[in-house]
Amino acid sequence: xxxxxxxxxxxxxxxxxxxxxxVVAKTGQITTLLGANGAGKTTTLKAISGLLNAERGSVTxxxxxxxxxxxxxxxxxxxxxxxxxxxxxxxxxxxxLTVEENLVAGAHIQSELKRVRDGIARxxxxxxxxxxxxxxRSGYLSGGEQQMLVIGRALMSDPRVILLDEPSLGxxxxxxxxxxxxxxxxxxxxxLAVLLVEQNAAxxxxxxxxxxxxxxxxxxxxxxxxxxxxxxxxxxxxxxLNEEGARKSYRDAKQYRRRKRWLS
Amino acid sequence: xxxxxxxxxxxxxxxxxLIGLMYALIALGFVLVYKATDAINFAQGxxxxxxxxxxxxxxxxxxxxxxxxxALALAGMIAFGFGFERVVLRPLLGRPIIAxxxxxxxxxxxxxxxxxxxxxxGTRAIALPVDDEPLFLGPxxxxxxxxxxxxxxxxxxxxxxxxxxxxRMGVAMRAVAESQQVATAMGIDVRxxxxxxxxxxxVVSALGGIVWGGMLGVDNQLALIGLKVFPVVILGGLxxxxxxxxxxxxxxVVENLAAGYFDPIVGGGTKDFAPYVLMIAMLMIRPxxxxxxxxxxRV
Numbered sequence: 001x002x003x004x005x006x007x008x009x010x011x012x013x014x015x016x017x018x019x020x021x022x023v024v025a026k027t028g029q030i031t032t033l034l035g036a037n038g039a040g041k042t043t044t045l046k047a048i049s050g051l052l053n054a055e056r057g058s059v060t061x062x063x064x065x066x067x068x069x070x071x072x073x074x075x076x077x078x079x080x081x082x083x084x085x086x087x088x089x090x091x092x093x094x095x096x097l098t099v100e101e102n103l104v105a106g107a108h109i110q111s112e113l114k115r116v117r118d119g120i121a122r123x124x125x126x127x128x129x130x131x132x133x134x135x136x137r138s139g140y141l142s143g144g145e146q147q148m149l150v151i152g153r154a155l156m157s158d159p160r161v162i163l164l165d166e167p168s169l170g171x172x173x174x175x176x177x178x179x180x181x182x183x184x185x186x187x188x189x190x191x192l193a194v195l196l197v198e199q200n201a202a203x204x205x206x207x208x209x210x211x212x213x214x215x216x217x218x219x220x221x222x223x224x225x226x227x228x229x230x231x232x233x234x235x236x237x238x239x240x241l242n243e244e245g246a247r248k249s250y251r252d253a254k255q256y257r258r259r260k261r262w263l264s
Numbered sequence: 265x266x267x268x269x270x271x272x273x274x275x276x277x278x279x280x281x282l283i284g285l286m287y288a289l290i291a292l293g294f295v296l297v298y299k300a301t302d303a304i305n306f307a308q309g310x311x312x313x314x315x316x317x318x319x320x321x322x323x324x325x326x327x328x329x330x331x332x333x334x335a336l337a338l339a340g341m342i343a344f345g346f347g348f349e350r351v352v353l354r355p356l357l358g359r360p361i362i363a364x365x366x367x368x369x370x371x372x373x374x375x376x377x378x379x380x381x382x383x384x385x386g387t388r389a390i391a392l393p394v395d396d397e398p399l400f401l402g403p404x405x406x407x408x409x410x411x412x413x414x415x416x417x418x419x420x421x422x423x424x425x426x427x428x429x430x431x432r433m434g435v436a437m438r439a440v441a442e443s444q445q446v447a448t449a450m451g452i453d454v455r456x457x458x459x460x461x462x463x464x465x466x467v468v469s470a471l472g473g474i475v476w477g478g479m480l481g482v483d484n485q486l487a488l489i490g491l492k493v494f495p496v497v498i499l500g501g502l503x504x505x506x507x508x509x510x511x512x513x514x515x516x517v518v519e520n521l522a523a524g525y526f527d528p529i530v531g532g533g534t535k536d537f538a539p540y541v542l543m544i545a546m547l548m549i550r551p552x553x554x555x556x557x558x559x560x561x562r563v
Contacts, residue, residue, distance in 0.1 A: 049449060054358070080451030088449065094442045097435065104432055105439040109451040116432075157451055 001026050002048070002084070002161045002193055007062030007072070009040075009047050009217075011055070017043050019217045020062070023195070024210075025161060030187050030194040032204040032225070034238060035214035041197040042089065044214070045163045048195075049086040050076035066161065081109050083160035089169055089197075091146040095139030099130055099149060102138050106153030115158070123152035126182060144175035151182065161193045162186070168200050176200075180207055201238035205229045213238075271403040276524040277517050282410040284516020285417040286475060290489065291496040291508040292424065293468035299441040299503045300461035303353070303364040307372035309490015311465060313482070315341045315473030317379045320388035320482040330393055338470040345466030349459040357455070376484055385483070392478035413475040420471060421509060424464075428505060437461075441503070495543035501556020510554060515539045 002025040009018035018040050025031040033041050046052045047059050048071070064072045071079055094102050103123055107116040124131035127148040133141060138149055147167055154162055164183065168176040184207050187194055198204035205211060211228045213221035221228065228234050290312060297305045305311075315337045322333035348371065356363050394408040428434040439447040440457045448454055476489055496515050500507025522538035546553065 051445065051449065054445065054448070075453075076448045077451045077453045080449065085451075086449050088446065092443060092446045094439050094446065096442060097438055101435050101438070104435045105447070105452070106450050108432075108436055108439075153450070 001067060002195065003063075003065045004044070004048070005063045005065070007044075007047060007064060008060050009043055009052065009057055010060045011057045017057070017217050018047065021214070021217070021219055022062075023212055023219070025193040025195040026210070027160065027191060027193045028187055029209040030183065030196055030207055032196045032198060032208035032211045033214060034198060034201045034204060034211060034228075034234075037199075039214040040217040041214055042165055043217075045086055045165055045195070045197060047072070048079075048161075048163060049084060050074055050079040051086065080157055080159075083158075084163065085154040085157050085159040085161070086163040087150050087154045087165060087167070089166035091143060091150055093138040093141070093146050093149055093153075095137065097138060098135050099138050099141070100134045102149055102153050103156050106156035109157050116156070119156040119158070123155065126155075126185070127152055143171050144178065147171060147175070147179055148182070151179070155186075159192065161195065164194065164196045166197055166199060168198060168203060176203065183207060201234065205234075272524065273521075275404050276520040278404055278406070279410065280517035280520035281513055282406070282414040282516070283520070284513035285414040285421075285509075286410075286472060286512075287492055287496050287515050288509040288512025289417040289420060289468050290472040291493050291500070291512050292421065292505065293465035293472075294493050294497055295500075295503065295505055295508045296461045297465050298497075299505075300437060301353070301364070301458045302361055303368065304361075305368050305465065306365060307368045307375060307490070308465065308469070308493050309487040310372040310375040311341065311344075311469035312473040312476060312489050313484065313487040314344070314375045314379055315466075315470040316390065316477030316482040316486055317383045317388070317473075319470075319474050320390045320477060321383045323391065324388055325383075330391060333390075334470075334474050337474060338467065341466035341470040341473075342463050343466075345462035345464070346459050349462040353458070353462070354455065372487070372490075376487060380484065387481045387483040388477075389481055390474060390478040392475070394478075409475070409479050413479070416471055416475060420468065425505070492539065495539035498543045498553055499546050501553030503557055504553065504555035507553050507555035514542070518542055 004021055004023040006020045006022050007018055008016065008020055010016055021040070021044055023031070023033065023044065033044060035041050043052070043057070046055070046057070048064055050071070052058060059072045063070055066082055066084060069082070071082060071084070074082070094105060097105065100120065103120050104116060107119050110116050110119070129145055130148055130152060133145065138146065141149065151164070151167065167179055167183070171179070180203060183194060183196070186192055196204055196208060205225045205228055208225040211223065211225050212219050213228070213234065221231065221234070223231070290308060294305055294308045297303055318340045319333045319337035322328045322336050323330060328336070352367050352371065353364060356367060392409060392412065394412050399406045399408060399411065428437065436447070436452050437457055437460070439450065440452060440454050444454050472489070473486070477486060480486060492515065496511040497508060499514055500509070500511025518538050519535050523535035526534040
């Protein structure tokens with residue numbers, strides 16, 4: 001279980017981006033983090049994986065724990081060894097490496113060659129498409145294949161927590177469907193906690209068990225995925241439905257958002 | 265211009281290829297550092313010179329046999345590579361790349377000074393355990409020293425290619441070269457691979473220094489070899505290992521052809537600038553070189 005206790009993140013020593021965020025991601029569950037652009041979702045993920053430091057950010061308050069062991073202030077490569085792996089948004093494959101080499105790189109922390117081989121076999125089972133392309137340069141894969149590759153690559157480290165940043169970004173709906181089926185399978189087949197950041201709230205709430213909504217560096221809503229999906233604010237701002245359940249025009253939402261920001 | 269003579273040309277090209285392999289070796293050190301850390305190492309020539317000084321100095325001053333002195337130079341340069349990364353460059357991590365480049369220029373001056381201080385200003389010799397008598401292979405006259413240099417380069421390049429393409433460590437190195445952030449997210453300690461790249465630069469400098477030092481004699485002038493690296497890597501592509509090899513061979517051959525055909529007419533000197541003419545031409549046509557990646561260079 002991954003626990004964030006009231007963490008604060010400051011960039012460049014002055015800019016406060018996360019203002020006390022508490023999130024719990026349970027093993028065997030999918031937890032989703034929703035919110036608009038700039039709400040602090042990716043920053044939250046980077047705080048967990050320790051990659052903030054490279055961007056002049058740091059966790060100044062609160063703690064991040066995996067099963068009670070503190071992780072904040074560990075260098076990012078050690079966080080991976082502890083069992084937390086982040087999948088960046090935007091399908092960051094090593095474009096000049098082949099599919100298989102990408103997987104080998106993902107297994108960097110595995111000291112036994114057997115575990116690397118097993119991991120590769122497991123990935124090909126999960127994504128049979130990748131097996132066909134194993135010796136191709138990953139830069140030439142389609143977007144969907146690349147997304148599969150980065151998820152498979154992250155799983156090579158046998159993580160206990162996987163942080164997925166916008167896996168649906170820029171992909172065709174059918175491909176997104178396929179990837180989300182795999183994400184759902186992950187929580188069933190492996191001893192894994194999934195923390196999923198998504199802009200596509202409908203999709204995320206559909207597969208998640210629990211969810212959080214972020215705005216301006218704070219958690220503003222929390223609850224089970226079903227209760228969030230029923231929440232009228234969520235329906236309006238994230239699912240684009242009005243009270244009767246019909247689709248709302250973008251203009252209405254925009255005006256309402258402006259008013260709401262001003263109040264908060 | 266001397267009459268075109270096939271045998272003469274073949275001889276020039278062969279010698280050029282042999283020398284070119286040694287350029288390739290040194291350029292590889294440069295390319296590796298650039299690929300892994302984005303730093304341009306302006307001290308590559310000084311690394312070579314310093315390695316040669318260690319080898320010659322250990323033999324001259326301490327009376328060590330050649331192999332011991334060579335091993336000492338190798339070990340010394342590996343340690344130097346690690347140390348330089350650790351002490352000078354690591355604190356500069358995350359700073360603009362120009363800071364790192366300036367640091368290499370600084371270390372270049374320092375190495376020249378320290379070498380003179382420690383080993384004196386005179387020219388020293390490295391007694392390579394090879395014959396001085398050239399080998400005659402049909403029409404070709406091959407100095408053994410060049411053959412040995414080429415062989416050393418080939419062996420190292422082959423070993424390195426295997427490491428880089430086939431081993432898990434090589435995969436990690438290439439991953440770091442592509443994206444430090446993503447590599448870090450795989451649990452790769454990027455700094456270790458930075459240090460490793462610099463240590464490899466130390467290795468090629470030691471090998472190059474010993475062979476070049478044996479051919480040319482060891483003094484401050486040996487550092488000028490470092491300038492030859494620039495046409496090599498611009499031709500081949502700053503971030504391409506294959507490019508370093510091909511670029512090295514081209515520079516070696518062009519230099520020799522210029523020496524054979526143009527120098528007699530103009531009275532010498534074209535050998536030294538011909539590779540740079542080629543470099544400038546390449547910069548105008550393909551600024552990223554033959555095998556380099558096409559991104560815009562900000563240095």
